Amino acid sequence: MTAETFVRFCRKTVRRFVRDTSGNIAVTFAIALLPILAFVGAGIDYSRANAARSSMQAALDSTALMLSRDLAQGTITSTDIPTKASAYFKALYTSADAKGIGVNVSYTAATTTTASNIQLTASGQIVTQFMKLAGFPTMDFSTKATTTWGDVKMRVALALDNTGSMASSNKMTALQNAVAGSGGLIDQLSALAKAPGDVYISVVPFAKVVNVGESNYAQNWLDWTDWQNPPTVQPANGSYQAAIPNGSFSQAQWDMVGPGSSCPFKSSNGFSYFGCVSGPTTGSASVSTIPKTGDANAGQICPGYDSASHSYYNGCWTTTKTSTVVTYCTGSSCKCSNGANESCTCTGTSGTSGYTCKVNTYTKTWVANAKSTWTGCVADRTQPNDANAVSPSTSDVTTLFPANQHMENNTQYCSSSASTKLAPIVPLSYNWNSLKSAVNAMQPTGGTNQAIGLAWAVQSLIPNGVLGAPAEAASTTYNRVIILLSDGLNTEDRWPEYGNGSSQASGNPIDARQALLCSNLKNTKDAKGNSMYTIYTIQVNTSSPADPTSTVLQNCASSPDKFYMLTSSSQIVTTFNSIGTALSKLRVAK
Template sequence: MSSAFCFRYFGLQARRLGSARDGNIAVIFAIALLPIFAFIGAAVDYSRANMARSAMQSALDSTALMLSRDLSQGTITSTQIGTTAQNYFSALYTNKEANSVSVSATYTAAATGNGPTIVVNGSGSIPTDFMKVVGLPSVSFSANSTTSWGANLLRVALVLDNTGSMADSNKIGALQSAAKKLVTQLSALAQNNGDVMISVVPFEIDVNVGTSNVGASWLRWDRWDPNMYQNPYFQQSWCSDNGWTSTLAQCQDHGYRWTDSVGTPAHSQWNGCVTDRDKDPSLNYDISATAPTTGTNSTLFIADQDPNCPAAAILPLTYNWSTVNSTINGMSPGGATNQTIGLQWGWLSLLQQSPLNAPAETVGNAYQHIIILFTDGLNTGDRWYGNYSSQSSDVDTRMKMLCQAIKNSGVTIYTVQIDTDGAGQSAVLPACATDSSKFFMLTQASQIAAAFSQIGTQIAKLRVAR
């Protein structure tokens, strides 16, 4: 309510009072006017003060961010923080009603488990229009903003497409180079071993969990046959109704017949691949982080024998950067696209549970959990759906559900798609990203490095804590 409106309103009431013939009513009304006037005036004055405070909060947030940027980049020293804060704030805070405005900034150096911190405080007052009648000539207000960088501990899963089309246009080479640069960028944020940890999940239709896990209790072998797809034009194909289906699990779950007599082959013949878990109608193990339970087959991971099993096995969270880079160097293209299984294993790699058993997180520390999913194509198949050549909306549907579950758990998702052959933008990747700034659409292999660098900058960017 503006002051001009209030004066017009009360002027009208005064004229009505002057024409009143009932003396008692006139007296009572006159007495009642004072508290009514005070309450309405207080609301107006406090509303103005609140607007001034909101504007101050916004200016303080921006000031704190710019100070932290300047200090972290070496543009200013810690002794210049006070003066620089005043200059930034004066340029940003434009509320002309505020009086006695002051701003101060304090810097706290990094300590074990905590990054450097800048706190910016501001205060001011608004002269009152109405409350001065009751002895309050002004309303004071204050606000503050805190920035810290390097305070959050990072756990990042790199979920990287290793499908056959990655061989085109040197996409696999560009990805390897960009991913290793990102590892260098993120590892530089660590003050201590374990502050930053990275896992690597190469994927195609399946993922490779490593033959060293052959005796793991979370594997099941009832859908495994070391005999796998053979080119039907030259050799035997065990999937009689569709010779292009690769493995026992994929053949049967696509509704075809597996004609080989499996017998009891030695598990030593296993190549390390696993396919999707069961998609129970209500529990959806293929798109959940439910821990596997020995004796409950639907929760276990199915040993598979995909002939295009990724050459690089999944690397659980680690801060051994040479091992991370060796895993990335070991990637090679082959097979079709099932982003869902890669994304699920990326999620699992961040959890302190079987099968990947991420290291325990220290109580009292803040952790950021992040998945970066890179792919060069559209989903073409999984254990049940798709022909492994053209886009499968059924696989996309499973993936959409998984993405939502991951985001609901508090994990931040970045998605990067590169389309060099005109297949078009994915129907699921933009929505899978946590927000629009975390989806990247590329058309050339040369753009991968810039996208990964931008992601690294976003991950490391300053965090405002009010």
């Protein structure tokens, strides 16, 4: 058959097919088949393109994070970004379908108000298998990724037990080696700093109190209430109340105490836990009578050391003779019972109701020592602010820090002349040699109050706070870390009825206050909703018999893996090394 004949045959056959009405369903299906196949094919091609784009997005995100990490750690410079971006992306993106891949990168360096920023865009296409029948031989797709980060900086506060028990089992020496020794925590953390200020460390030695430094006596964040007041019945002091007068005197006879009188305080009698001293300065000798005319400090009534609160009363009452009063006596004779070495004038008939004694009375004015004589100790803040990190305000005295003249075992622990001085707090610093010197100067002294160490560790991290921590830049990510180490259970704090220096009162009230502080700190969030502080706690348990596990320390840690129970002093070094290793990653913030 010739081609012309074949063409005529096809025409004839088509005309017959068109006139034939018996096969109209087949005709309809044939007409619809092409768009159906086109739609199915388009779905397949679209799925291929979407899969290629999803893979591209994942690769681009990872590339952006790795670039920001490299820049933050200083392993690349800004000029390396395009080459490094291409290398990372090509290694991560392995789609077989994608063709014509292109990657563009834009980097904006951080300023004082904005963070560093990397923007990545990528594009590609797939060769279609079905849509090319409809005139679309390729499908294009693109995606982008952005990462913003600041400099990641680290601020670490070390709250370190400096109590007397740290002298046993070589614990203090082990602690000093772990923190300030060669390869210790300070060396580990200082190695992370690419520039001054990348890493800061503060040191907070604690016992019952902390030492913020005597040079701070003019600061407006100090509470001088206890310092300036004479012995009074303090709130929440239970059976350890400081009451006046006491000893051989009744309250009614307080006005008769003057020069030459017997000391109205006796530490072995009633609620009084202090006696009299010869003068207003701390460390004055104990006396049994009030200095009289001709003696030094004549007429001054100085209460001295309070063995219940382990603190020194800073001042004396000055006495002024005011008048003569009549005291009625009962019995067969009248004896002037004011204890003074002064004569009394008695009139009337002995044994009668008219028999009276006339005695001198005295007006008393409390004169506190000058604030400049304070040695630097502060006690727990007034509740409830002992259990939070609220900033002090002069309009609310309960937010201020009580100045305290701590004295225990005949030693004023914050005094520069003390043989075993409680070392002062070192605010955040990157002077590594000074930090090491401060740690190596620590000496075991006093009783245990972990809560005050923790409270001041937090204060040391508060920007522009009482300890002058540097401001925090909005474009910077900060890792704020607290490491709290103690070798014993809490035994005393500001409130004498909570503990006597050897043990706590029933119900563990000191632990209860600390537990509340820990809870408040762990629930404190930053602007991004993340925990503000990471807390590590360490219990050094070398006692025999061993102390129980400290529940308050265990629960204070940010997570179970951040609590360490040590049974020998040698473990202190390895534990701090482990914590230092955990802190040695500067993390990139997405």
